[in-house]
Amino acid sequence: MHRRTFLSALPAGALTAGAMAASAAQARQTSPTAKPTEAAPAPARPDPYAGVGIGDRITGPKFMGRSTVWGANGAAATAHPAASLIGIDTLRRGGSAIDAAIAINAALGFLEPVANGIGGDAYCMLWDPKQKKVVGLNGSGASPQGLSLETARSKAIDGYLPRYGAVTVNVPGTVDAWWSAHQRYGKLPWKDVLLPVAELCEQGVPMPQVIAYYLERNMAAFDRGQIPIEENDNRKRIWAAGGATPKVGEVFANPYLGKTLRMIAEGGRDAFYEGPIADQIEAYFKRIGGWMTRADLAAHHTEWVEPIQTNYRGVDVFGLGPNTQGLSTNQILNICEQFDLKSMGFQSAASLHVQAEAKRLAFEDRARWFADDRFSKTPVEWLNSKAYAAERAKLIRPDRVMDRVMPDDAPHHGDTTYFSVADSDGMMVSWIQSNYRGMGSGLAPDNGSEPLGFMFQDRGELFALTDGHPNVYAPGKRPFQTIIPGFAVKDGEPWMAFGVMGGAMQPQGQAQIIINMVDYGLEPQAAGDAPRWQHYGSSEPTGQPQEGTGVLHLESGVPEATKAQLRAMGWTLGEPDGGFGGYQNVMKQMNPGGRWTYGAATEMRKDGIALAY
Template sequence: MKKIIQFAAVPVLLSASLIAHAQSPNAFGTPTDEVQSPSAAITAMPGSRAQGWMAQGRSEVLARHGAVATSDPLASQAGLEILQQGGNAIDAAVAASAVLDVTSPNDTSIAGDLFALIWIAAEQRLYAINAAGWAPEGWTPEYFRDTLGVERVPGTGVNGTTVPGAIAGYEAMLERFGTMGFDQTLERAATIAEQGWGLTERRHADLLSALERIRSDQDSIDSFLDDNEPPALYSIISNPGLASALRMIQRDGADAFYRGPIAEAIVAKIEEVGGVMTMDDLAEFEPEWVEPISTNYHGYDVHQLPPPGQGFAALQMLNILEVCAPEHNIRLADLGPANANYWHFMVEAKKIAYSDLLAYNADPLFVDIPLDRLLSKSYAAEQCGRIDMNKATDPATTGGLDGGTIYMSTADRWGNMVSLVHSVFSVYGSGVTVAPYGFILHNRGVGFSLEEGHPNLVAPRKRPFHTIIAGFVTQNNQPLMAFGNMGGSVQPETHAQHMVNMIDHGMNVQMSTDVARFTHNQNQNVLSLETELYNLVSSALRGKGHEVRAVSGSAVGGYNAILFTPDPSMPVPGPDDYDMPVNGVYRAGSDHRKDGQAVGY
């Protein structure tokens, strides 16, 4: 058999045997049993951009009517669809996050927790919601030490699952600031769960990494595996059980989750496998509206949520960088990210901030946390002497938590903006799935301590140390940027790196994520650098005493952000102006390390 192919407009005859020898067995990147991730084995050089920073992975997305940036194109498009239907940024945030609950069970779930910062343009005010669930009434130190016989809260199974807060958080956001209900905002997520979606490279890799966890629970096997094996890369998967749960919440609201059939299924599953959560633990939970915390960094106000989230470590790190740089006769802007001293200074500031984080962070409803002192510039000045520019130090307090998360931003034509983070903590959370509804339970309880006297000691109805944080930037009391970086313990240090990138160096919203980042393990005192950065500065950092290793982008999490650039000459849209664009332009970026996309219109 012969075939004709066209090359340079000249017909060429090739035999079928020659074609077979010339082509890849994985044409178009199609996986096979022998090669499950074909692109990983290909040796090739990246192409170059035509303008700007040549290593930037993609351009910023600019839009006037609204923007959405998430770690999944389907979620971004769901949020955009809501904006185009006349919904606001709050409606869009719930819609996009709900899609992630479907497509990203490795990172999040309707049985996860969430935090959000919400800028309301009509009030010129930033709001914060803490939808982190509390511990069951039966969770005491004695329950874990004596009944379970453990020395730390388990990382797998239902004895790491606190009450899921996300659905209550969604409802509180929509009731206070939204213009739509669950019927509209959950529709896209429910439809995708019913019809199916494609399994991407990152999520396929996460699935492979979590197989042991998933296989420990039959309901997880039934929901996420195919004949006890992971679905193939790019295959179509669906979750009809989760679709049923979403349809029920569309109809009956959060009551379905906390007081109705879904709550009954959660309690039944937890009791079945040895946990102690009750219907009252679920029914009595409510999210909390809290006051954001902030610091000023070189003229910009950077906002975070208060504890039990770890956002105050990002603010403290920025304070140390700002105050201590002159004390050491350096400027980050002058050193630049190609200089080993730059990274040394950043890492040493991180160690100090995380030491206080690990020593103090807990549920503020149970313990007093000296945030006013920790976030003061005078306290930062007291720390400068702890930094030796010639020598790496040991952290004063060790520890740390890894985990998986989604972070996303939305913005609308009226100037409202949302910064939202949502998580099941570990990859595939607790590993336990609630039948018949197909959602994974989180394992956020692992953030508790069992050390007597520790502020984060487990207690009934207490919320654990939370790694998930959402960031927001204002200047002169005007909104500037909703931003964040998913990825467990890396989040505060990466928030600080993004602020330095954009404020000290003038990087744009996309470039900030495309440059290499560091992450430092506070427990092992190991500094990880993305490969190209490692190749550039690791020798000099070793000379200062750092233990350095090279890592892939999976170690530094994933970023999304939306920046607002106002134009004072343009009119501000009124509440009923559904066609008028915002009085300025949104600029959005998304991390190439994840599956995400920034979109706008």
């Protein structure tokens, strides 16, 4: 099962050295479609802390790493402390939750370059307190008009698009998503949202542990050069000046991005899509032999969309439809609802078995149907229905893993940032933004003399190249996207703006959060700290087929008795591999007297913090 799609589902460097070597070896032996893999690094050193568990808390579950943060006026949960701080500061200056979200996202493009930036795409769901409803935003960009299917196929490796380089670059949708959201929901002037972030880029901040780890390994992956990248100097100048990436605790600055953000602050979205930055992007791709043009950028516009909805045991769960995988979260929950998970027991083999089998069923539909709905219509209503879920659930055997799963029996990948933010007016924002795999395409544009401070996404890798496939590449088409925000409503009130970043882990992780809270009564921080599972080996929207029953990876906190029972059911279990995602959540709690408070939780597997006031 350790094929290209498994490896690409993790951030670069997420595997231990030994696991990387084993994965590469097994990929060569078992997968005829596997792409060339990088040389395995040296064997990992023994862990001096092996066998040592976490400390004891006086209250709450023992696996819970910290308390949920509570506040009455606003909250922010992000993957970097400085981003959470800038979000809270924006709220305190009178900004809306959308103002804070834009500032957070702009800051994370500097602070967490391994996961996101203005060269990527963005999606959002938010609670509009005036309309009293969940609103969706699709900020994904399309492929260049000048890149034909024939040319794309000529760049393929073993029948699939490569992971890096100009052929993977689509129009970045993030800046226009900011602009569209601000035009509708912003309170502060546009400049006042972005200029503090530009100053932060220029001043610099100390590098945290997890981001430093991924930055070093992502840059090394680009440098190994098995997949040609048309231009490499700009990324090195930004993130490896002097020949090395910043170490933990060292101050890192990106004045190039600061200048670019100042241009966007002054000129709005047009500076990026129709002005000087667009001209510089076109000149860059013309010089290196790429396809993106100023016309491609100018044609891009964010789309406001109606989220899809299901109800899981009284909780309304919302997701964005194709070209995202939000429907997969709904399908997993719809199938799980057919079983009494609560009586099976938390972290029991029976419960995890049902959840993982539901994932396998949902992901075959994902591979078969999900694509840009402007080119191919997905039968969303049927796939999202309780009737379909009931028929699919009948395929799950209580004592044995299903031998094979097919789509429609009844008539992955990526580095991403996710954050939640809420304000005193009751607006709650669930925002996700990504460059995709390992920082993106490897290509960082310049203005002819210096870099612009960001890298282009490589989302185009997720197109299929097979004639007739809904997700087959076409000029001006949006690829299948893994990034999905999450949102839940209870009793007509917004309940959670939440998400779990990380490629194909996202719907699996979102479903686990909902199940942990609804079925097992966990509060937001404990729901994220609980041990997670992730299944690899399903079919992919790129056209890659499933690999038997795949591999079910479990975090080390899953009870040993559960693991033994899952093996007895026929599951192939994998060791913890660092690919279990990154979680943020802001929950609204209604209190006596009608006054609400916000509970904010963050991912203990990342560098971030949750703040509320």
